[in-house]
Amino acid sequence: xxxxxxxxxxxxxxEGDNSIINxxxxxxxxxxxxWYKQESGKGPQFIIDIRSNMDKRQGQRVTVLLNKTVKxxxxxxxxxxxxxxxxxxxxxxxxxxxxxxxGKGTRLHILP
Amino acid sequence: EAQVTQNPRYLITxxxxxxxxxCSQNMNHEYMSxxxxxxxxxxxxxxxxxxxxxxxxxxxxxxYKVSRKExxxxxxxxxxxxxxxxxxxxxxxxxxxxxxxxxFGAGTRLSVL
Numbered sequence: 001x002x003x004x005x006x007x008x009x010x011x012x013x014x015e016g017d018n019s020i021i022n023x024x025x026x027x028x029x030x031x032x033x034x035w036y037k038q039e040s041g042k043g044p045q046f047i048i049d050i051r052s053n054m055d056k057r058q059g060q061r062v063t064v065l066l067n068k069t070v071k072x073x074x075x076x077x078x079x080x081x082x083x084x085x086x087x088x089x090x091x092x093x094x095x096x097x098x099x100x101x102x103g104k105g106t107r108l109h110i111l112p
Numbered sequence: 113e114a115q116v117t118q119n120p121r122y123l124i125t126x127x128x129x130x131x132x133x134x135c136s137q138n139m140n141h142e143y144m145s146x147x148x149x150x151x152x153x154x155x156x157x158x159x160x161x162x163x164x165x166x167x168x169x170x171x172x173x174x175x176y177k178v179s180r181k182e183x184x185x186x187x188x189x190x191x192x193x194x195x196x197x198x199x200x201x202x203x204x205x206x207x208x209x210x211x212x213x214x215x216f217g218a219g220t221r222l223s224v225l
Contacts (some may be wrong), residue, residue, distance in 0.1 A: 034212045036214075042218065043204070043216030043217055043218055043219055044214075045216070046213045098162050098168055099157065099170060100157055100160075102155040104154040
């Protein structure tokens with residue numbers, strides 16, 4: 001989602017529950033949509049991507065859903081663990097590969 | 113170990129004093145990018161390069177220069193830094209065949225006084 005000023009949207013989830021992080025994208029011509037995870041003090045790390053001609057892709061404990069009708073992307077994390085605590089960014093990749101646009105990020109907070 | 117190395121990790125400088133942040137990758141990647149990260153704004157792409165001697169502007173290129181003379185290096189140059197360039201900078205690289213899987217450096221925190 002969108003952030004206001006210095007504050008990131010925050011999602012608080014109980015350990016063991018499923019997390020769903022949402023993202024709205026802007027460019028219908030984007031070729032790929034990507035999720036990155038950024039832990040405190042580190043650079044972003046690739047999680048999973050999905051091509052624009054797909055609507056669902058699964059990885060290990062993660063699923064990405066793409067709804068092109070409403071330009072919406074979501075990341076589902078199953079059985080959330082303390083190590084999932086991070087800021088999650090969605091990103092769009094242009095068809096020619098070089099230009100990448102990131103969303104503003106969502107902070108995932110795990111409750112014990 | 114496959115990695116993207118940025119230097120320096122921290123830098124405090126004054127307005128107008130030219131500086132260069134280096135970035136080097138050891139994965140033989142074709143694609144490299146520079147981003148800045150500011151609170152509430154996420155990561156914004158400054159410049160990217162799809163191969164040696166090929167560079168293009170991202171969303172926020174004003175006040176920055178880059179060069180790609182060798183495949184492994186992609187330095188970011190601030191000719192005349194200003195306080196609004198105070199930020200956290202990340203370099204990233206990816207393989208052409210897996211362009212979405214970017215590997216990021218650890219970041220360079222720059223303060224311009």
